[in-house]
Amino acid sequence: MIKPVLEVRNVEKIIKGNTIVQSINIHLLKGQVVALCGGNGAGKSTIIRMIVGLSQPSKGEILVKGIEWRKSREGYAQSIGYMPDDYQFGNGLTALETLTFWAKLRGVPQKQVLETLEWVGLQEVRNKPVSAFSKGMRQRLLFAQALLARPPLLILDEPTNGLDPYWMDSYVNLVKSIKEKGHTVIFSTHQLDVAEAVADRVIFLRKGKIIQEGDTDDFRKKYGALGLHAAYSELMSHASKQR
Amino acid sequence: MHIQAIAIREMKMGFRNPWSYSFMALFSFFSLALLLINTQKFVQGFSSTTATMLNLILYLLPLMTLLLGSFSLTGEKEEGSWRLLSTYPISTASFINGKYVGLTFVLLFIISFGYGLTGVIGAMVGKPFDFITYGMFFVFSALLILLFLAIAILIGTLAKNRWQALTFCVGIWFFMIIGWPTVLVSFLGLLPYIWIKPVLIVLTMVNPAELVRLFIIVKLGGGSALGPEYYQWINWMNHPNGIFIFILVCVILVGISIFTATVLWERGRAHD
Numbered sequence: 001m002i003k004p005v006l007e008v009r010n011v012e013k014i015i016k017g018n019t020i021v022q023s024i025n026i027h028l029l030k031g032q033v034v035a036l037c038g039g040n041g042a043g044k045s046t047i048i049r050m051i052v053g054l055s056q057p058s059k060g061e062i063l064v065k066g067i068e069w070r071k072s073r074e075g076y077a078q079s080i081g082y083m084p085d086d087y088q089f090g091n092g093l094t095a096l097e098t099l100t101f102w103a104k105l106r107g108v109p110q111k112q113v114l115e116t117l118e119w120v121g122l123q124e125v126r127n128k129p130v131s132a133f134s135k136g137m138r139q140r141l142l143f144a145q146a147l148l149a150r151p152p153l154l155i156l157d158e159p160t161n162g163l164d165p166y167w168m169d170s171y172v173n174l175v176k177s178i179k180e181k182g183h184t185v186i187f188s189t190h191q192l193d194v195a196e197a198v199a200d201r202v203i204f205l206r207k208g209k210i211i212q213e214g215d216t217d218d219f220r221k222k223y224g225a226l227g228l229h230a231a232y233s234e235l236m237s238h239a240s241k242q243r
Numbered sequence: 244m245h246i247q248a249i250a251i252r253e254m255k256m257g258f259r260n261p262w263s264y265s266f267m268a269l270f271s272f273f274s275l276a277l278l279l280i281n282t283q284k285f286v287q288g289f290s291s292t293t294a295t296m297l298n299l300i301l302y303l304l305p306l307m308t309l310l311l312g313s314f315s316l317t318g319e320k321e322e323g324s325w326r327l328l329s330t331y332p333i334s335t336a337s338f339i340n341g342k343y344v345g346l347t348f349v350l351l352f353i354i355s356f357g358y359g360l361t362g363v364i365g366a367m368v369g370k371p372f373d374f375i376t377y378g379m380f381f382v383f384s385a386l387l388i389l390l391f392l393a394i395a396i397l398i399g400t401l402a403k404n405r406w407q408a409l410t411f412c413v414g415i416w417f418f419m420i421i422g423w424p425t426v427l428v429s430f431l432g433l434l435p436y437i438w439i440k441p442v443l444i445v446l447t448m449v450n451p452a453e454l455v456r457l458f459i460i461v462k463l464g465g466g467s468a469l470g471p472e473y474y475q476w477i478n479w480m481n482h483p484n485g486i487f488i489f490i491l492v493c494v495i496l497v498g499i500s501i502f503t504a505t506v507l508w509e510r511g512r513a514h515d
Binding site for chain 2: 052053054073074075077078080082084086087088089090091092093097101102104105106145
């Protein structure tokens with residue numbers, strides 16, 4: 001039996017008596033790309049924060065390559081690469097200096113730093129201060145940071161938030177290229193086009209619960225050209241009728 | 244290894260921070276003012292001029308250190324840098340110690356530049372400082388940096404953002420530097436006479452500014468100016484082991500702040 005890269009088992013998050021995330025189960029195999037989709041307050045970021053170890057589940061457990069955060073924080077951290085959604089670069093360092101710093105913390109050789117910069121298309125601007133970068137370039141640098149140590153699992157929180165269509169396309173291509181190299185990716189998004197373009201599987205969330213999940217191809221077969229948009233609309237209208 | 248990487252980043256960030264250059268310009272200007280005082284009245288050992296100079300350093304350096312240090316830590320929170328680093332295989336202690344080492348280097352560079360500039364100009368105009376007194380000023384400044392930086396790390400830990408850190412810094416600076424004598428006199432006045440000496444010792448130990456000021460005054464030979472309550476201090480500070488006890492007290496003060504900061508950052512790491 002193939003061991004999953006990520007196992008989220010019956011995870012719940014309760015904050016001040018409010019259940020933010022309810023009985024979530026996610027299993028990701030090597031090379032899979034999964035999108036967590038949903039509107040604001042659906043619980044996407046809470047799940048992402050729990051997977052990266054920034055927040056602990058109130059119930060259930062999360063394992064990456066069979067390692068639980070509570071049992072081996074270092075081993076867990078070495079198995080993941082995280083791209084946050086709210087990082088601000090304000091320290092005057094260049095792209096190369098910034099990435100080199102992160103690389104040293106992970107024990108990544110300098111050669112790999114340059115390769116990663118090349119991979120995300122920032123090689124030519126590596127000596128420019130990050131404060132002078134556009135939003136798209138900063139997102140690429142954060143993506144490079146997550147990818148730097150070539151971890152088995154990449155966790156991306158709203159990676160295309162605020163990006164123009166050009167950068168969204170390049171993000172899609174980047175994820176496709178890392179998928180080809182065998183990386184496993186889970187990312188949150190409210191942009192269904194992006195999810196449809198790169199994800200093998202899509203998980204729809206609403207109010208902290210999984211309301212539907214399945215292969216992207218199956219959604220396409222069922223809903224045709226409208227794909228995930230149609231699926232999401234149907235789910236939302238169904239959910240509001242139930243209320 | 245992680246401490247080194249964090250310290251190096253801190254130095255790079257520090258030397259690209261406009262605040263560092265503002266403080267460097269201010270401290271250099273201020274050092275030149277000390278030189279001007281020296282040209283008018285040669286400063287050697289402890290005198291009223293030396294006391295004025297020490298007080299001026301005492302006003303400027305702790306505030307400068309508190310602001311640079313605490314802003315560096317709150318910046319990590321505000322920019323999301325700590326949140327990202329929390330997902331890395333690094334310990335919280337490496338992070339805090341690395342920040343402390345890096346910031347110490349930046350601040351020591353700032354004062355070294357100021358004193359160096361003053362020393363060179365003083366030598367050029369033929370009015371150099373007395374070497375021992377000049378060295379004592381440097382030691383005094385370096386000690387203030389080391390001790391107040393540890394407090395700055397603690398402030399940066401407790402404050403949520405730069406504005407809050409600024410408020411805490413000014414409050415602590417005012418209490419420890421400006422308000423201290425008044426607070427001390429009014430508080431000690433309430434105590435029975437036999438309690439005054441031991442309480443004075445404890446209170447002096449917990450205020451780094453006062454501890455370092457007394458040590459330097461005693462070492463400059465001005466202990467008699469402190470009054471009878473401090474005779475015991477003068478004795479132990481002039482004792483051959485006095486310097487080691489003083490260093491031990493300083494290490495304990497820095498250690499307590501850094502340890503507390505580390506525990507608080509660790510508690511905030513994945514405990515929500």
